[in-house]
Amino acid sequence: MEKRARVLIDCEDAKGLVYQIAKVFYDRGLNIDTNREFVDKQNKRFFMRTIVTGVFTIKELEDELQKISPKDAHIRVIEPRDKKIILLVTKESHALGDILIRHADGELGADIECVIANHNTLETLVRRFDIPFFHISAEDMSREAHESKVMQCIKQFDFNYIVLAKYMRILTPTFVKAYPQKIINIHHSFLPAFIGANPYKQAFDRGVKIIGATAHYVTDDLDEGPIISQDVIPVNHRLTWKDMQRAGRDGEKIVLSRALSLVLNDRVFVNGNKTVIF
DSSP: OOEEEEEEEEEEOOTTHHHHHHHHHHHTTOEEEEEEEEEETTTTEEEEEEEEEESOOHHHHHHHHHHHSOTTOEEEEEOOOOEEEEEEEOSOOHHHHHHHHHHHTTOSSEEEEEEEESSSTTHHHHHTTTOOEEEOOOTTSOHHHHHHHHHHHHTTSOOSEEEESSOOSOOOHHHHHHSTTOEEEEESSOTTSSOSSOHHHHHHHHTOSEEEEEEEEOOSSTTOSOEEEEEEEEOOTTOOHHHHHHHHHHHHHHHHHHHHHHHHTTOEEEETTEEEEO
């Protein structure tokens, strides 16, 4: 039976790669619906995202592509379907609320497995959408002990990504290492400027004329993981830092939504500490 798949290839660059890959599709009678490729010439890395339709099995197609690709090739053949996400939150509702509404309207492109919070402030909101909510308080325990409880909760679910929808806690290296390239954060500034706590106050004190938001993968380096999406909002001298914070919330939820759409549709390749986005 004919089906559709996204073919993602990331490898060392080599001559004739596009021809060799396209020949595999042609020999199997597959139709190329769309194709995008990019070569990072500085690091000699090749990236390709192709949508094909036809009759095939994922394993056979991956094996054939592996045979004609460089040895370090990372090849994924993915049938389009909604992915599964887990949301981590604290007290702020704007990013979470936007995701919940998009999910309810069928616009998110993902199933929300659960919401985990270190405060119970947002429980009523989440329950309205019939999504499991877990309150795991961080009071009177170490960061490591709290994260251990969160990880035990996460283990109950099959998921593709963890989304920090204004989860205002710094994650330990142990937690980050457990979910490589699976944690997505929304940071309330235009990184790399104003890393860490209260970036709106930092921006106000610096007298900036734009504020922004950045969605990125989480790594051990605070707010320095590969960037997925960014946007800015113009501001002026009339605004206090709290005014900037209120204005920035709209930007945060829009940037996070855009980043999730890119990731959930398999449009993002991690390239060192950067991303290639098709």
